[in-house]
Amino acid sequence: MTLIAQITDLHLKPRGLACYRVSETNKLAERAVEALNAMDPRPDAVVVTGDIADQGDPREYVVAREILAGLQMPLFLLSGNHDDSELLKAAFPDAPGFDQGPKDRTRYVAQIGDLRLIALDSSVPGAGHGTLGEDQCAWLDEALAAAPDVPTIIALHHPPIRMGIHHMDAINLHDGDRFAEIMERHQQVERIICGHDHRGIVGTCGGKVVAIAPSVGHQVVLALKEGAPAQFNFEPAAYYLHHWTPESGLITHTAYVEKADGPYPFWAGEGVSWPGY
Template sequence: MLIAQLSDCHIATADDEFAKLYRPAEKLVEAARHVNSSVNRPDLVFLTGDLVNSAKRKEYDVLKEILPEFKMPVYLLPGNHDDCALLRAQFPDHDYLPKSGDLCYAVDGWPLKFICLDTNLHGKPQGFLGEEQLAWLDRELAVETTRPVVIFMHHPPFRTGLVSMDEMGLLDRAAFAEVIDRHDHIERILCGHLHRAIQKLVGGALAQCCPSTSHQVRLLLGEKNELGTAFEPPEYLLHYWTETDGLVTHSDYVKDYKIAWTLKDGVVS
């Protein structure tokens, strides 16, 4: 099966200066078109947080108009730019979202079990899971005995070397890693927030950040405590699952490139 992960779309209304700079809504529409028409068309899509830029109702209205562009199921996660109450209220048709409490949920019915976490700390750029949600995660992992598990969350549970972004990281990442370390069937931990492709082992499992469909964060490592963005190409991750090889992740740009040549049945065209 194929799972597309898109992240940090930061939808804003057309009159917003942010939208004039980055054109996030146009880019998400183009991403949907690209995903739908891809030769590697996914079975389902996860949007891993920062769905909108300023947690405004009108921004969620724009997002609501765009989501039907995707021709496969779409699952939403909150990020630090989101308002969980508004997200719940604006998308009542997304009935996998809990009616109260943290916006964490599990998705069944596939060869993999998907667990989606809520790292939103209302009004703060940092992420936080909390004891109750970590206990829920531990239980969900413990009861799953037949399938590998993929965890989706917005804030990555590790430091990245991007100092300014790390200051807006997951506050209880050590407690999260302790839960992960107790389970050996976690196939991947898939995150957003960083606007770059980054990987690290956490509690014995591979954690991976997805680039943004809107804009990327400049690669400034070490003590360069500076934050900047770059007009690098919109990008998403495509996760390819097979029983024999497990989960293999590929990056795909939201752009159609001209094909130089193909080889099929020994013939180049």
């Protein structure tokens, strides 16, 4: 069994500042770290799918180091559009995979238990949308061809699909068609995991399941109407748990950061028999 937690879109700020004036993202990220450390069984690793900082500010990476140092499991990082890949790599020189690839690209291959993780860098300096570029696509194709029998998760910040939230679709992965071609060719890809949309969303790309994780901070409002404004809210912060066994393949669970009321036992009443629940 291999268990990977995916958290995303932390949008950390310099100490004392809130994100967009009202989202206390540093505190929300600390709360997520506590939730992950309390898990039993503990995940084998945590993957953070980008937007770790809010404005790619060096002070935000100092905060990121402080907060993420609290995690009691290996940490795998990659850039989002709010990050500066070079600063992120410099802030986490010991992060697995950060010794691979160019110093301004967070792309690498790693093994986590039975799963292979391929992290991509879809960030484009100064832009909200993402691209991988031909070099990185060719590298990905080769990396997949090198281990066709190892179940693999591909991690990238920008979703390679359109989700119907128009203002987010405008800044998705712009070379998603090229990415889809590569996905079609490699049967071992068990999941494509993304962030960016600050909502839990599922789709497919090149015949593979795409799982876009909710944020551990604020969420993007579910707005499927054309022309709907870009807004966020405080729907429950959540993360994904990717659970792999040879028998079931990869199963993705949603877990909430905050504790909910309960648990309660299933109970039908005194003397009442109940076939199940």
